[in-house]
Amino acid sequence: MACVAHAARPYRGGAVATAYPPASEAALKMLDKGGNAVDAAVAAAFVAAVVGPYHSGVGGGGFALVHDAKSGATRVLDFREVAPKAATRNMFLKDGKVVPGLSTDGVLAVAVPGAVAGYLELLKTHGTLPPSVVLAPAIEAARKGLWVTPRYRSMAEGRLECLRKDPEATRVFLVKNEQGEHVVPPIGHLLRQPDLARTLTSIAKSGPKGFYSGAVAKGIVDTVQAGGGVLTLEDLASYKTRKREPLEGSYRGHRILTMPPPSAGGVAVLQVLGAMEQLRPQGFGFRDPEALHLYVEALRRAYVDRAKYLGDPDFADVPTARLISKGHIADLAGSIDPKKVTSSLALLPQTAGTQGSTLTDKPVTLTPEPERKNTTHISVVDKQGNAVALTATVNYGFGSCVVAKGTGVLLNDEMDDFAAQPGVPNAYGLVTGEPNAIQPGKVPQSSMSPTLVFSKEDPKRVMLAVGSPGGSTIPTTVIQVISNMVDSGMDVARAVNEGRVHHQYLPDELWVDKWGLEPATLSALEAKGHKVRRVDQWGDAEAVFIDPKTGLRFSASDPRNEGLSLGQD
Numbered sequence: 001m002a003c004v005a006h007a008a009r010p011y012r013g014g015a016v017a018t019a020y021p022p023a024s025e026a027a028l029k030m031l032d033k034g035g036n037a038v039d040a041a042v043a044a045a046f047v048a049a050v051v052g053p054y055h056s057g058v059g060g061g062g063f064a065l066v067h068d069a070k071s072g073a074t075r076v077l078d079f080r081e082v083a084p085k086a087a088t089r090n091m092f093l094k095d096g097k098v099v100p101g102l103s104t105d106g107v108l109a110v111a112v113p114g115a116v117a118g119y120l121e122l123l124k125t126h127g128t129l130p131p132s133v134v135l136a137p138a139i140e141a142a143r144k145g146l147w148v149t150p151r152y153r154s155m156a157e158g159r160l161e162c163l164r165k166d167p168e169a170t171r172v173f174l175v176k177n178e179q180g181e182h183v184v185p186p187i188g189h190l191l192r193q194p195d196l197a198r199t200l201t202s203i204a205k206s207g208p209k210g211f212y213s214g215a216v217a218k219g220i221v222d223t224v225q226a227g228g229g230v231l232t233l234e235d236l237a238s239y240k241t242r243k244r245e246p247l248e249g250s251y252r253g254h255r256i257l258t259m260p261p262p263s264a265g266g267v268a269v270l271q272v273l274g275a276m277e278q279l280r281p282q283g284f285g286f287r288d289p290e291a292l293h294l295y296v297e298a299l300r301r302a303y304v305d306r307a308k309y310l311g312d313p314d315f316a317d318v319p320t321a322r323l324i325s326k327g328h329i330a331d332l333a334g335s336i337d338p339k340k341v342t343s344s345l346a347l348l349p350q351t352a353g354t355q356g357s358t359l360t361d362k363p364v365t366l367t368p369e370p371e372r373k374n375t376t377h378i379s380v381v382d383k384q385g386n387a388v389a390l391t392a393t394v395n396y397g398f399g400s401c402v403v404a405k406g407t408g409v410l411l412n413d414e415m416d417d418f419a420a421q422p423g424v425p426n427a428y429g430l431v432t433g434e435p436n437a438i439q440p441g442k443v444p445q446s447s448m449s450p451t452l453v454f455s456k457e458d459p460k461r462v463m464l465a466v467g468s469p470g471g472s473t474i475p476t477t478v479i480q481v482i483s484n485m486v487d488s489g490m491d492v493a494r495a496v497n498e499g500r501v502h503h504q505y506l507p508d509e510l511w512v513d514k515w516g517l518e519p520a521t522l523s524a525l526e527a528k529g530h531k532v533r534r535v536d537q538w539g540d541a542e543a544v545f546i547d548p549k550t551g552l553r554f555s556a557s558d559p560r561n562e563g564l565s566l567g568q569d
């Protein structure tokens with residue numbers, strides 16, 4: 001039996017948090033049918049593809065951590081998109097300069113989608129229910145239609161011009177007003193997606209072949225190639241997921257497993273938590289300006305490492321073990337001046353692959369309202385204590401804004417997560433370097449950081465499954481939720497709600513959540529040299545906590561989005 005959770009609502013059975021009520025309901029349905037956390041997470045992910053097309057979808061990709069309570073093992077699946085075989089290092093440049101919009105809008109931005117292969121692989125390897133059962137809620141949602149919500153409107157407004165450029169996206173996601181213009185549908189409008197329902201049915205019946213070959217694949221490739229894109233049937237047919245080893249670290253006695261490269265997020269999570277522990281062994285004071293300064297400076301340095309070293313480890317020599325080693329974290333922490341900021345400019349010359357580029361510490365154009373950012377996270381635990389943290393994305397809001405004709409598949413713009421030109425910021429203002437340059441078959445660097453935190457008493461029992469969307473701020477969100485719980489003893493609902501701060505090395509600005517800090521705290525940070533900027537858009541953390549003492553479960557969906565946390569009594 002299901003109940004809606006609030007801060008203090010405990011569950012004895014499974015629990016789930018996602019950014020969409022129908023996705024959480026689908027997950028719970030799988031648990032109620034006797035399915036496990038993987039069945040539930042995959043059902044939620046397919047529903048999310050239908051009701052949150054602006055965040056993630058079958059035309060995108062993602063990462064998942066899966067913990068098996070019986071064996072104590074945690075597995076990692078990387079089903080992120082890869083660059084098509086015909087992709088080239090300079091494909092987004094003209095006359096040596098990045099062409100604005102080319103890597104975010106339209107067919108050239110499309111990388112080979114991995115979500116379908118990933119979700120089905122998770123089911124096959126760790127699930128218990130058949131695809132026909134697990135995909136049923138998504139097929140029904142696509143047939144019945146999604147209700148346009150304030151979030152849908154905000155995301156579609158943010159990408160309106162891009163959506164209008166694609167006739168199929170216009171037909172699927174916009175409506176005509178009295179003047180005959182294509183506009184964002186009003187709140188409460190029902191958007192049916194019959195083509196997507198057919199594609200999902202094809203996947204449920206035929207498995208990966210139902211997407212990566214046959215009519216769906218042809219629809220995708222024909223659409224991309226008609227627009228001048230480079231994706232081929234061979235790219236789709238040869239797509240393969242990748243099993244990876246989780247990154248392991250700890251925070252104040254809690255074992256932590258998180259996403260390894262090609263995510264840059266997990267490295268940042270472990271580096272910054274490690275630095276916080278070394279710099280403040282007694283614990284991190286909540287909103288203590290001295291501690292916040294150290295935190296922000298640790299973030300700055302973690303993002304320098306990100307820019308210098310991180311990329312797809314199958315293509316670049318990524319020194320992951322060194323980056324998360326105690327020694328390196330001690331160096332990173334030791335370089336922080338507790339009294340004042342280190343200017344990002346002072347760190348610039350050390351950034352590999354950026355010499356002669358337009359690298360700058362000038363403020364970037366941050367996404368104004370309405371929103372364009374994307375990605376979604378799903379956290380699930382089941383009655384047995386199996387846990388899944390799954391983060392998925394189409395990259396920017398509504399991905400490339402291209403819907404493959406006749407399939408309902410909205411295609412990603414994950415090519416923008418590569419360095420279009422090493423040293424030039426992407427849509428998130430992130431600067432990456434040579435290890436993240438475009439190469440055929442390569443996975444673009446990501447911020448997605450699905451993370452599991454384990455009980456102090458038993459390092460094989462999950463205590464927290466957590467993750468978030470939010471582009472470059474994803475690791476920040478995950479770190480702050482963990483610190484809120486471990487350092488400040490907050491319940492999980494409070495921990496995801498709290499205001500946040502973020503620094504990503506470039507631009508050299510301290511981003512502060514609208515309600516993040518009191519004026520006195522801001523002044524104390526400014527006095528140390530931080531250039532504060534108020535930012536309204538933060539990812540919604542989705543988390544499930546298992547109380548190590550009682551075994552009770554608490555789930556929390558961040559009120560920054562329209563999600564829902566549910567559980568079983």
Ligand code: GLY
Pocket residue numbers: 375393394395396414417445446447448471472
């Ligand atoms: N596309 C967002 C990310 O992977 O970080």
